[in-house]
Amino acid sequence: MAYDRIRTSPTVIMSFFMKNSSSSALYRVKKGLWAAGIILASVLVGFNFILKKQEGQPTLHRKVPIPPAFLITTDGLTYGGDLRMGDLSGDGQADFLVYRAANSVDGGAVQPCFIGTFDQQGKVLWQKGEGGLQPNRPGPVAIFDIDADGKNEVITFFVEEGKAVTPQSMANVVVQILDGQTGRVKRQAGPPELTASEGQGANWVHQRILIANLRGKATPRDFIVKLGTKIIAFDDELNVHWTYQKAWDEYAHCPAYVPTVGDMDNDGRDEINGGYYVPNADGQPLWEKKLGKNMDAVVIDYWDDPQKKRAFCSGFGHVMDQEGNVVLNLSEQVVPHGQELRVAHFDGAVPGPQMMIRYNGHKTDMLLVGLNGKVIRKFKVNESPNNTGMDAIYWNGSNRPAHLYNGGILWSGQGKIAHKFSRLPAPRATCGRDGTTAFRPTWRATLGRRPCCTIPGTGTCSCRLPPLFYPSDLQNTSLVPASTMSGCWIK
Numbered sequence: 001m002a003y004d005r006i007r008t009s010p011t012v013i014m015s016f017f018m019k020n021s022s023s024s025a026l027y028r029v030k031k032g033l034w035a036a037g038i039i040l041a042s043v044l045v046g047f048n049f050i051l052k053k054q055e056g057q058p059t060l061h062r063k064v065p066i067p068p069a070f071l072i073t074t075d076g077l078t079y080g081g082d083l084r085m086g087d088l089s090g091d092g093q094a095d096f097l098v099y100r101a102a103n104s105v106d107g108g109a110v111q112p113c114f115i116g117t118f119d120q121q122g123k124v125l126w127q128k129g130e131g132g133l134q135p136n137r138p139g140p141v142a143i144f145d146i147d148a149d150g151k152n153e154v155i156t157f158f159v160e161e162g163k164a165v166t167p168q169s170m171a172n173v174v175v176q177i178l179d180g181q182t183g184r185v186k187r188q189a190g191p192p193e194l195t196a197s198e199g200q201g202a203n204w205v206h207q208r209i210l211i212a213n214l215r216g217k218a219t220p221r222d223f224i225v226k227l228g229t230k231i232i233a234f235d236d237e238l239n240v241h242w243t244y245q246k247a248w249d250e251y252a253h254c255p256a257y258v259p260t261v262g263d264m265d266n267d268g269r270d271e272i273n274g275g276y277y278v279p280n281a282d283g284q285p286l287w288e289k290k291l292g293k294n295m296d297a298v299v300i301d302y303w304d305d306p307q308k309k310r311a312f313c314s315g316f317g318h319v320m321d322q323e324g325n326v327v328l329n330l331s332e333q334v335v336p337h338g339q340e341l342r343v344a345h346f347d348g349a350v351p352g353p354q355m356m357i358r359y360n361g362h363k364t365d366m367l368l369v370g371l372n373g374k375v376i377r378k379f380k381v382n383e384s385p386n387n388t389g390m391d392a393i394y395w396n397g398s399n400r401p402a403h404l405y406n407g408g409i410l411w412s413g414q415g416k417i418a419h420k421f422s423r424l425p426a427p428r429a430t431c432g433r434d435g436t437t438a439f440r441p442t443w444r445a446t447l448g449r450r451p452c453c454t455i456p457g458t459g460t461c462s463c464r465l466p467p468l469f470y471p472s473d474l475q476n477t478s479l480v481p482a483s484t485m486s487g488c489w490i491k
């Protein structure tokens with residue numbers, strides 16, 4: 001699962017995006033015990049839902065319509081696209097951004113071709129580009145004050161006007177910095193490090209812009225993006241700082257799909273944790289080790305040393321220091337498939353920090369691990385789309401135990417349901433636009449006992465989500481000829 005943190009003052013906005021980007025959840029957490037939560041889970045039905053905490057219970061606060069001009073209908077479904085939040089207008093209030101991609105192909109890049117922005121009243125701020133499809137994953141779009149002028153920009157990849165793109169190549173894709181208030185292009189670049197990148201599959205599809213402080217500035221003014229085997233670091237003038245490349249690319253044996261950034265050695269510059277490597281702020285590897293397989297989630301946070309952050313690597317449950325020493329290895333027996341990993345103080349009765357790990361792949365099994373490496377408890381959470389999308393939420397304030405958010409439910413560190421976010425729309429399935437992606441028939445065959453969609457072209461491809469598999473989990477299973485494909489899949 002992706003984890004993008006957008007920092008705006010005085011409000012901290014934390015946004016959480018599931019791998020299947022058809023539903024996204026965003027929370028706004030104000031300082032102190034009074035917390036507001038925002039959930040956006042409904043791009044497919046054209047509304048955002050804002051939930052506000054009231055006496056401990058989440059209640060629906062406001063429903064924000066996505067402006068009709070920003071909606072598109074394909075295969076019988078109407079939607080806006082993937083979502084981002086941040087103050088674009090400059091009034092201190094968070095605004096919304098929806099974007100769509102030129103393609104929506106499993107294993108292919110998300111190449112934005114449309115962006116629309118609006119405020120909390122649903123008023124259009126600006127738009128750019130046209131058309132597009134629901135991104136197949138959360139893509140390379142971020143909101144941040146990247147040039148430190150006090151106003152947020154939109155940092156995004158974008159398809160060059162009038163040019164064709166293919167999802168296996170970054171040719172004709174540029175990186176842009178847009179004025180947050182108007183959408184005007186402030187800077188644009190198409191360096192060969194970007195445009196010559198090619199790839200496909202699970203290690204390629206997760207292309208996310210991660211804001212980082214690589215130069216030790218007062219505020220972060222750099223960003224990194226991982227394109228398959230390559231990480232590219234840019235500064236706020238879109239110069240390429242460095243690239244870092246490592247050949248590991250095979251499904252289940254590749255680095256974290258989405259790396260993370262954090263300052264492990266307290267020099268004011270961010271290191272990058274990719275699960276199998278930790279490059280420093282100059283792109284030089286501090287260590288490279290092919291730790292456990294399924295390195296799906298990474299974190300940089302405090303663990304055993306309150307002065308030094310560690311690199312958490314979900315594959316077999318590793319905690320590593322900056323030199324590459326193993327601080328903790330939970331083992332393959334305890335964490336056979338570390339799908340998601342979050343660090344927080346979940347159980348107030350046990351000293352923190354603690355690790356919550358979705359330890360058995362795309363399932364509902366959770367493991368809470370304490371500082372001593374002992375399992376505090378195992379429990380099952382609710383089903384969620386793709387059985388991912390969890391995150392730590394300090395719902396009652398930063399000085400109280402964290403909850404685990406998953407699929408519209410806040411779980412306590414004791415493994416009990418604490419709160420439910422009611423009145424949210426159910427996740428929905430949609431159809432792929434291309435009938436050529438090889439694993440789609442297998443996908444459908446796997447779900448054969450529980451058919452989820454009708455064949456595209458009938459215009460009725462819409463259904464409630466059954467428990468899900470992730471298409472890349474099926475890549476090594478037998479395939480049937482493309483001509484027999486349903487083309488039906490679950491976003």
Ligand SMILES: [Ca+2]
Nearest residue numbers: 087089091093
């Ligand atoms: Ca605003």
Ligand SMILES: [Ca+2]
Nearest residue numbers: 145147149151
């Ligand atoms: Ca700015």
Ligand SMILES: [Ca+2]
Nearest residue numbers: 263264265269
């Ligand atoms: Ca550092």
